[in-house]
Amino acid sequence: MAYHSTTGTADNSADFLVKLKDFLTTVVGWTLHDDGSAQADPYYVLKSSGESGAEDVYLQFVDDSNADRIAVRGCLYWNAAAHAGVKEAYHNSYTYVRTVDASPFLYWLFADLDHLFIVTKVVTTYYGHYSGLIKRFWSGAVAITQAAAAPGSDVVVQVNDASIFTANSYYLIKDDAEIERVQVTAIDTASTPNTVTLANLVNTYATGAKIGEDLQPVIVGWYQMPGSFYALNRFDGWASSTGQSGSCAAAHGNFHTAANPDQRYGLVTMFPWLAAHTSSTYKELRGELIEVYAIGSGAADSEDVLDLGGTTYKIFNLSGSAWCAVKE
Known part of the structure; x- marks a missing residue:
């Protein structure tokens, strides 16, 4: 990092x-x-x-x-x-x-x-x-939509990788304009591109939208x-x-x-x-x-340094938060 x-x-x-x-x-x-x-x-x-x-x-x-x-x-x-x-x-x-x-x-x-x-x-x-x-604390895995998705029920959405999903679980979908929670009811990893079926979709999403747990x-x-x-x-x-x-x-x-x-x-x-x-x-x-x-x-005192085996942390007594150590 x-x-x-x-x-x-x-x-x-x-x-x-x-x-x-x-x-x-x-x-x-x-x-x-x-x-x-x-x-x-x-x-x-x-x-x-x-x-x-x-x-x-x-x-x-x-x-x-x-x-x-x-x-x-x-x-x-x-x-x-x-x-x-x-x-x-x-x-x-x-x-x-x-x-x-x-x-x-x-x-x-x-x-x-x-x-x-x-x-x-x-x-x-x-x-x-x-x-x-x-x-x-939740998964950061993301699938990218391969075509635009329109509002509706049982909406089939093309994605680059459907393997990250579990059927009947809930996820977020977002693009540069909207974000909402959706339920993935079915996945297809055999088709090209892969697809997922969303129980309901309220907004329209552009190609390149992201779907993931968090x-x-x-x-x-x-x-x-x-x-x-x-x-x-x-x-x-x-x-x-x-x-x-x-x-x-x-x-x-x-x-x-x-x-x-x-x-x-x-x-x-x-x-x-x-x-x-x-x-x-x-x-x-x-x-x-x-x-x-x-x-x-x-x-220690504010602005002092803790050395934990080569990794150092700066210490501060912060207003409202008390004592903290921040990696340098």
Whole structure:
């Protein structure tokens, strides 16, 4: 996995936006999908196909009129010609990176082609932000449609590989305009191309649409991550920009203080941050954050480094999330 990190000082919010774009495009390998730097609210839209090459990650970073922040939005697809996102996930009050408009501040950037984690230091407070894919708990296998599919019942859809499906199971289908949950009632791996039969299809989908169990598990974090977030979709598709809410919780059962470090060998235990949808109408444990871990408060100080046999982790006491270790 191509994983990268860097640190530096930004002169202000505008300078940080450029430094973030440059890091993601020139170092990590994201694509600058839309350059809105000349707009009244300057923005960049970054795109990635993920470490697997089969993902669709679109993130917009905006230096908008709100003070001391870079707004972050995700979307199913970004139309660069129209300069508009399709089925976005964001909230004007919460999904942003905490910055400073009028004075310098420190920052740390951690990223691969799946995600990014940002830490900024404003005076003495550290703020975290996570956006991108999570480490999904469900299958990431994807089939690509070989012809357009129209709405209806018992819809036969041509795909490049029907072997990834199980008859009578449920999946998501998406293209650049729509996303919905479908039931695969039959599969045919003998025909060329392969086909699947969908019990019902509400929308029209273009050739090249994707069908899979957990498509595009992208989250857009609040300004105090790990914490609350909005996802691009849930098990049944997209509802609204804030209709796929969720939150993170550390998988330590409040035992992190027993290993920060422990008394036997002085060992520090790092616990994964889980990501879940928590609404009463769509509860689901979706996955975990990538290379961000919870630790106890006694391991070290903020900006110190844990060395675990050659792999190093930067430590921060993050606002709203307490102590975290992030892979460098």
